[in-house]
Amino acid sequence: MGVLPDTIYYPFCGLVGPKYCDCKAGEGAFREWCRSAAVCHALQEKRRVEIKRAMEFSQIPKHWWKKTMLSFEGQEEIKLAVNRYLDCFQKMQEAGCGMYLWSEGSGRGKTHLLSAVCQEIIRRYAVSCIFMTEEHIFRKIRESFDDPGIGEEARIRQFLTIPCLFIDDFGATKTTAWKNEMMTAILDYRLNHALPTFFTSNFSLPSYESSLQSSSVARPGRITSRIYEMCRGFILEVKGEDFRRKLATPL
Numbered sequence: 696m697g698v699l700p701d702t703i704y705y706p707f708c709g710l711v712g713p714k715y716c717d718c719k720a721g722e723g724a725f726r727e728w729c730r731s732a733a734v735c736h737a738l739q740e741k742r743r744v745e746i747k748r749a750m751e752f753s754q755i756p757k758h759w760w761k762k763t764m765l766s767f768e769g770q771e772e773i774k775l776a777v778n779r780y781l782d783c784f785q786k787m788q789e790a791g792c793g794m795y796l797w798s799e800g801s802g803r804g805k806t807h808l809l810s811a812v813c814q815e816i817i818r819r820y821a822v823s824c825i826f827m828t829e830e831h832i833f834r835k836i837r838e839s840f841d842d843p844g845i846g847e848e849a850r851i852r853q854f855l856t857i858p859c860l861f862i863d864d865f866g867a868t869k870t871t872a873w874k875n876e877m878m879t880a881i882l883d884y885r886l887n888h889a890l891p892t893f894f895t896s897n898f899s900l901p902s903y904e905s906s907l908q909s910s911s912v913a914r915p916g917r918i919t920s921r922i923y924e925m926c927r928g929f930i931l932e933v934k935g936e937d938f939r940r941k942l943a944t945p946l
C-alpha cells in the first residue's frame with residue numbers, strides 16, 4: 696500500500712503522520728494523506744496563526760483589523776483603483792510602487808482604506824508590513840536615542856528595510872529640521888531599494904510642500920519629489936463626507 700509502519704513529523708503542516716515508501720503506491724498514498732481533512736485543517740490553522748502573527752507584527756491597531764475593503768461603503772472610483780493595485784501587487788512591489796491617499800477633510804476613510812490595503816497584502820501575499828502613524832514612527836526613533844549603543848542607521852533600520860511601510864497621518868506632526876531629515880532618509884532609502892511605501896495625509900502633495908516651505912525647512916521639495924515617484928499612478932484623493940459625523944447622527 697506504500698505506507699510504512701513508522702511515523703514522521705511533517706513541518707509543512709505541523710502534523711505527525713505515517714511514513715510513506717518511495718514507490719509509486721507510496722507517492723499516491725502520501726498525496727491522498729495531503730488531501731485528508733486533518734491535513735487541510737492543520738494547513739488552515741497554520742495559515743491563520745501566521746496571518747495573526749503578521750498582523751500583530753505590523754502593529755495595525757486592533758480597532759482597524761475589522762476595517763476591510765468589503766466594509767468600505769461607496770466611493771466606487773477609489774475602491775476600483777485600490778483593488779486594481781491589490782490585484783497586481785506583485786508587479787507593484789517589484790517596481791517599488793506604493794500609494795498616497797489624501798483628503799483635506801477628516802473622517803473620509805483614508806486610514807480605513809489604507810489599513811485594508813495593509814491587511815490584504817498580509818493575507819493575500821504574505822508580505823511583512825509595518826503600519827504606524829508618522830507621530831509613532833518619530834516617537835520610536837526618538838526612544839532609540841535612550842540606547843547610546845545604537846548607530847544612526849540602526850535607529851531607523853526597521854523603517855528602511857521593511858518590505859511595505861504604511862505611514863498613517865503623514866505630515867500631521869509639527870515639522871522640524873530633524874524630522875525632515877529622518878523622513879527624507881527613510882524615503883530616500885526605500886525609493887532606491889524599490890520598497891513600497893504607503894501614506895495617508897490631510898495634505899495634497901503640493902500643499903504639503905508649501906507647508907514645508909513656510910516652516911523654512913531646507914529644500915522642501917526633496918520629500919514630495921520622492922513621493923511623486925514612489926506612488927506614481929496611485930496618488931489618490933479620498934472624497935466623500937465625514938463618516939464620523941454620519942455615524943454620530945441618530946438613526
Ligand SMILES: Nc1ncnc2c1ncn2[C@@H]1O[C@H](COP(=O)(O)OP(=O)(O)OP(=O)(O)O)[C@@H](O)[C@H]1O
Nearest residue numbers: 762766767768800801802803804805806807938939
Ligand atoms: N466609506 C466608508 N465606509 C465605511 N466606513 C467608513 C467610510 N469612511 C469612513 N469610515 C469609517 O469612519 C471612521 C473614520 O474614518 P477614517 O479614520 O478612515 O478617516 P480618515 O480620513 O483617516 O480621517 P482623519 O483625516 O481624521 O485621519 C472609521 O471608523 C471608518 O471605518
Ligand SMILES: [Mg+2]
Nearest residue numbers: 805806864895
Ligand atoms: Mg486617518
